[in-house]
Amino acid sequence: MAIIKPFKGIRPVSELASKIAALPYDVMNSDEAREMVADNPYSFLHVDRAEVDLDPSIDVHDKRVYEKARENLDRMIKDGEYIQDKRPCLYIYRQIMNGRAQTGIVFCASIDDYMNNIIKKHEFTRADKEEDRINHVDYCDANTGPIFLTYKEDQIASEIIEAWIENESKRKPIYNFVAEDGISHIVWIIDNEIIINELIDLFKEVDYLYIADGHHRSASAVKVGLKRRKENPDYTGDEEFNYFLAVAFPDNDLMVMDYNRVVKDLNGLTRDQLIEKLEEKFTVTESTSKEPVKPAKKHTFGMYLENKWYVLEAKDGTYNAEDPIDSLDVAILQNNVLTPILGIEDVRTSDRIDFIGGIRGLKELERRVNKDMKVAFSMYPTEVRDIMSVADIGEVMPPKSTWFEPKLRSGLFVHQLK
Template sequence: MAIVKPFRAIRPIKELASKIAALPYDVMDTAEAREMVKDNPYSFLHVDKAQIDLDADVNMYDNVVYEKARDNLNKMIKDKQYIQDEKPCFYIYRQVMNGRGQTGLVACTSIDDYVNNIIKKHELTVEAKELDRVNHVDYCDANTGPIFLTYRANNEISEIVNKWVKKEPIYDFVSEDGNGHIVWLIDDSKVVNKLEKLFKTVEYLYIADGHHRSASAVKVGHLRRVQNESYSGDEEFNFFLSISYPDNELKVLDYNRTVKDLNGLTSREFLQKVEENFVVKHSENNEAVKPAKKHIFGMYLDRSWYELEAKMGTYNDKNPVDRLDVSILQNNILRPILGIEDPRKSSRIAFIGGIRGLKELEKRANTDMKVSFSMFATTIDDIMNIADNGQKMPPKSTWFEPKPRSGLFVHKLK
């Protein structure tokens, strides 16, 4: 039984929504963020990545960064760039990318559901990244970036959403990347209560993207409980900001790999080793290989494309993690041949989101890297099956697009 509750969002005034809404803090580095905001003083990156407003030599994890984030958020509210709804509401958020839409419900979810595994995880987190967002949420006293959740589609919930989106939206704009963003406000108490009850019939929610943000939000919630020993459980710090999408709305993109060297092997020696566990074919007319099904890989080496098909016995089909293509590549090429034991720690490997296209894999292998691999995308079913089994996916297994924008909804913890 999932707890999904309405809240009084702090949200942009309509005239500034398109200027405030920003990509998530973790999809760009500080230099890129500085460039993004140079002509936009309203961007929410001034809150989510506040080091852009400080000297370049300031450590991004210094307390002064979190103080700046808090001050910037408070100033935006004080300057009436934001408003707050008078009563708890739900919000529908639709994104449109290349003609395909995904529509989710913006709400608050329970830190206890996270702890009790009603909100299921499929990735490990890195402590340093968690601590960064713990400090950010703690100083801002707010959840500033929504957690990207999914659930098995529920017809009754979808019917309500589909009916409501026929109304006038509160926001409707196209961001600089060409993606559409449309938001509707659900303020009808009967509909709000109905949605709350319906979500209580949803057995599990699954984190699609935002494992560090969710873990950090939960830690801040527990910190607030220690500070407020007589808490009732209804306080806002017991909940965190999320967007829940039905699984049939989402599309996972491939998350590709490129490697700096062949671990001391010649190209011929490397290909011979690859052929031990894969059927290797030259791509016809040297066309880029975008795998059309699981267990097929593209490989770009010495300006040539190859198609690799994993042989039987290279994976355990009964193990949902072992049969993932990212695992097959790691266990049969990256670790044993290229010597990359832990891709999270190796400086010899880079990960390329599928939205960048296969040309990016070619470019990297032709310049600063040596060999690139294109992957078939992990599926939503893969994610749910692994989470249901209490297992964790390898790092960089999924890439979701479009990504929810930050800054459209802020959830204050008190």
């Protein structure tokens, strides 16, 4: 049973929403963030990456960065760039990318659901990244970026939710804009108490929610909530710090893009030696097209090497089809190519490998190989149900398995913890 809670959203005034809404803090570095805010004093990156307003010599984890984030958020509220809804609400958040829409419900999720594994995870988190967001949430006393959740559409009376969404979306949205990347963002407010309670009851039918994106943000939000509980031993469980900001989409709405690999060298092998080794586990075919190879099905890979594209098809016995992890394409490539042939033991730490999200296109693989890499592998996208299957058995996905698009914008909703 999943708990969802309405909240008094702090959100931009409508005329500034498109200027405030920003990409998540973790999809760019500090230099890129400084460029993004150069001509936009309203960007939420002034809160999510507050180092953009400080001298570049200051470490991004310095206390002054978190103090600046709180200062900037308070100023935006004081200056009227933000308003707060007078009563707890839910929200509908729709994104449209290349004509394809995904529509979710914005609410607050329970930190107890996270700890009790009602909210399931599929990634490890790093302590340093957690600490950064713990400090950010703690200093701001708010969740500033929503966690991207999903649920199995067939486990809930989804037709009722869809009917509510369809009905509510006939009303005038509070936001409707196209961001600089061409993605549309449309938001409606649900302030009818009857509808809110109906949606709360419907989500009680959901066995599990799954984190699609935002493992570090969710882990950090939970730890701040536990810190608040310790500071308030008489807490009742109803306080806002017991919840964190989230958006939940049905799994059939989501699109996972390919997450491709480029490697700096062939581990001492020649092209012919590499292909010979690959042929032990894969059927290797040189592509007759000049276009990049985009795999059309699972267990098939593209390889770009010395200005040629090849198709690699995993042979029977290369993987265990009954194992949710071993049968993942990222695991097949790792277990049969990257580690045993190219000598990359740990893709998390190796400086010989890089990862390129599918949003950048396969021509980017060619560009990187022609510039500073030696070989590239194009991947078939991981499916949402694959992610759920791994989470259901309490395991984690191999590194860099998923690339969700479109990204949720930060700054459209802020959830105060007090």
